[in-house]
Amino acid sequence: MIKIKNLHKSFGNLEVLKGIDYEVQEKEVVCVIGPSGSGKSTFLRCINLLEEMTDGEIYIDDVKVNDPKTNINEIRTEVGMVFQQFNLFPHMTVIENITMAPIQVRKMAKKDAEKLALELLDKVGLREKAYNYPDQLSGGQQQRVAIARALAMKPKIMLFDEPTSALDPEMVKEVLDVMKQLAEEGMTMVIVTHEMGFAREVADRVIFMDGGYIVEEGHPEEVFGHTQNERTKAFLGKVL
Amino acid sequence: MNFFDLRWDIVWNYRDLFLRGIWVTVSLTICGYLGGLILGILLGLGKTSKSKWIYWPSKIYVDLFRGTPMLVQILIIHLAVIPSIFGQSYGYMVSGIAALILNSAAYVAEIIRAGIQSIDKGQMEAARSLGLTHSKAMVKVILPQAFRRMIPPLGNEFIALLKDSSLVTVIAANDILYASKVVVGAYQRFWEPYLVAAALYLILTYIVTKLVAYIEKRFSNHYNPRKRRSRKLDHPQNNDEGRTAV
Numbered sequence: 001m002i003k004i005k006n007l008h009k010s011f012g013n014l015e016v017l018k019g020i021d022y023e024v025q026e027k028e029v030v031c032v033i034g035p036s037g038s039g040k041s042t043f044l045r046c047i048n049l050l051e052e053m054t055d056g057e058i059y060i061d062d063v064k065v066n067d068p069k070t071n072i073n074e075i076r077t078e079v080g081m082v083f084q085q086f087n088l089f090p091h092m093t094v095i096e097n098i099t100m101a102p103i104q105v106r107k108m109a110k111k112d113a114e115k116l117a118l119e120l121l122d123k124v125g126l127r128e129k130a131y132n133y134p135d136q137l138s139g140g141q142q143q144r145v146a147i148a149r150a151l152a153m154k155p156k157i158m159l160f161d162e163p164t165s166a167l168d169p170e171m172v173k174e175v176l177d178v179m180k181q182l183a184e185e186g187m188t189m190v191i192v193t194h195e196m197g198f199a200r201e202v203a204d205r206v207i208f209m210d211g212g213y214i215v216e217e218g219h220p221e222e223v224f225g226h227t228q229n230e231r232t233k234a235f236l237g238k239v240l
Numbered sequence: 241m242n243f244f245d246l247r248w249d250i251v252w253n254y255r256d257l258f259l260r261g262i263w264v265t266v267s268l269t270i271c272g273y274l275g276g277l278i279l280g281i282l283l284g285l286g287k288t289s290k291s292k293w294i295y296w297p298s299k300i301y302v303d304l305f306r307g308t309p310m311l312v313q314i315l316i317i318h319l320a321v322i323p324s325i326f327g328q329s330y331g332y333m334v335s336g337i338a339a340l341i342l343n344s345a346a347y348v349a350e351i352i353r354a355g356i357q358s359i360d361k362g363q364m365e366a367a368r369s370l371g372l373t374h375s376k377a378m379v380k381v382i383l384p385q386a387f388r389r390m391i392p393p394l395g396n397e398f399i400a401l402l403k404d405s406s407l408v409t410v411i412a413a414n415d416i417l418y419a420s421k422v423v424v425g426a427y428q429r430f431w432e433p434y435l436v437a438a439a440l441y442l443i444l445t446y447i448v449t450k451l452v453a454y455i456e457k458r459f460s461n462h463y464n465p466r467k468r469r470s471r472k473l474d475h476p477q478n479n480d481e482g483r484t485a486v
Contacts, residue, residue, distance in 0.1 A: 050365055077371035087366035091384050101370035104380060146366075153370060 001026045001188055002047060002157065007056035009042055016042045018212035020056070024157075024205075027186045031199035031220070034209035035235060040192045043209065044159050047190065048079045060157070077105055080150030084162040086142040088134040088149070094121070095130040098149045106153065113152070120148040124178050140171030144178055151182075158182065160191040196240055200224045208232045250427050251436050254419060261416035262440060268333070268415065269402045272340025276401070277394075279345035284352025298349065305346035311407050314339040318411040332413035339408070344401050351393045355386035388459050395452030399445045406441070416440050 002024040009017040016039045024030050032040045045051040047058060049065055049072050058065040065075055089097050098120060099113035108116070121127040124144035126137075134142055143163055150158060160179065164172040176198050183189060183202050193199055199206055199220060206223040208216040208231075216229045224240075227233055251258070286298030305313065318335035329335070359382050367377035406417040416437050423433035 048369060050369065073368075073371045073373055076369055079369075081366075081369040083362055083366060085360075085362050087360075087362035089363065089366070089381055089385075091388070100380060101367075101372065104376060105371040149370070 001028075001061060002190070003057075003059040003062075004047075005057040005059075007043070007046060007058065008054045009039075009046055009051060010054045016212055017046070017053075020214055022207070022214065022217070024188065024190060026188055028204045029183045029187075029189045029202055030191070030205045030207060031203035032190065032192045032207045032209060033194070033196065033199060033235075034207075034215075038209040039212045040209050041161050044161050044190060044192050047157075047159060048076050048081060050081075073105070077101075077153050078156045080153060080155035080158045082143070082146050082150055082158065082160045082163050084165050086134070086139070086146045086166070088142055088146055090134050093131050093133055094126070094137070094145050097134070097145060098152045101149070102152050116152060117148070120151050121145075123151075123181075124148050125174075138171060139167045140174045143167065143171075143175045147175075147178055147182075157188045157190070160189065160193070162192050162194065164193070164195055194239070196224070196236075208235065210235070246432055247429065248432055248436075250429060251423060251432050254423050254426075257414070257419040257422055258416065258436065258440070260414060261419035262444075264333075264413060264415040264418075265402070265405055265441075266444070268336050268340060268405045268408060268413070269398070271337045272344055272405065273398050273401055275337065275341035276344030276348050276397075279341060280348025281352055283345055283349035284356070287349060287353040288356050302346045302349050305343055306350070310339070310343050310404050311410065313343055314407055314411060317342070332408060332411045335411055336405070336408040336413050340401060340405060343404075344397060347397050347400070348394065351390050351397060352386075354393075355390040356382060358389055359385050388456075391452065391456045391459060395448065395455075398452070399448050402444055402448065403441060406437075 002022075004020055004022045007017055007020040008015070020043060032043065034040050042051055046053050047060075047065070053066055056066075060075060060079065063070060063075065065072070088094075089100070092100065095114060095117050098117035099108075099110065102108040102113040102116065103110060118127060118130060121130055124147060126141055126144055126148070129137060129141060129145070134145065137145065147158075147163075163179070164175050167175065172195065176195060179189070179191070179198075180202055191199070191203070201220075203220045205217065206220045207214055208223060208229070210231050216223060216227060216232045223232065224236065227236070283298045283301060286294045287302065289295050289298070314336070317339045318329065318332070322335055322338070323329055363381055363385065364374075364377055367381040368374070372380065406415060408415060409418045409421065412418070420433035420437040424430055427433075
């Protein structure tokens, strides 16, 4: 579903991604782990072209993303993204946050969009907050709204960029539970995370990145359980 | 002159001139501000543009008009630019409004640019990640937020322009200051006419200050006209009825 070939990304002289090859299958949940500065987030952001890649190719459903002829806005409607800092629109109510893109991009009628938004809010357990503003919500609630907002475009793929890193510890679980539910429903997901327990439990594949490379990749039991790789061992030794 | 021996009657005798002065000052300022706002928004957007063909002309314009005194600009526009282009002068009103528009546009442009750039980058990224085009994200997500932050500095700019409009007296516009100068010329007394001019400007700027404060409140998230009086009692967790009616 996502095919990544020889992905390179530099910021000025700093090479952050030094050649990534990977394929994500449909309905697969892939967790990306690794020390900070290893290029995890950049890797994720390259997939929907929030970062322009320096070299390489990315295909989503066999459409080349970094082709000048490709309409990137169309690709992005199929790829939902959830950010570390939530990035809800503070001047809109929760329901307006969710309905904005379906109305503006999908040309959905306002009524239908609101019906869809309320369904999604039920799903993330926040229906009663529909008419509140984001700053009246806790961090965990905001992130669940952000997930609902991304889901409103009915994407085929969901990208999560450290979705729980900005949350107070007691709010992490409510967000992870929503993500777990999504995974069980068969959503294709790529998740950059520091939640090792979550990765081990939910992921179909785990990628360990370090220094701009994929150092190791495999089933979570292989990576967490009995890795042979020294760098993976050193990293997991520090975080587990 | 005895300080306590003020004669307000000499000003009162010229009240029509002062009333006309208020009218001229207010209309000059409003026309200049509205024109400046439109031109300034374009220039401000231009200054956030990635295209150098849009960025550089906008930047040069702003630097030019912010870097030179308004008094000089008024004189150049009235005595040089307009007569050279049109072959004649159209009077102080046209020259004055033109000068105020061109000058305030430069300041408004900076307010617009700063407002847009003050919005967190994540907002644009979130909007783009949902499939919105750059211009749609600008209109729906960035500008509404930036606009709120622009209200106080735009209000300041209006007040500054109101005061700076007094410079048009040099091209014989009969604004508030001009009325004072007529009285000065007639009676050779300085306190009364200039104090009255100062007081009139003060009253006008005070009204604008109040107006800006109201607009600022009106555009905040938590303004709800139906429940204005009980706003302080609203618990953030409560839905207030005004909003649930969709």
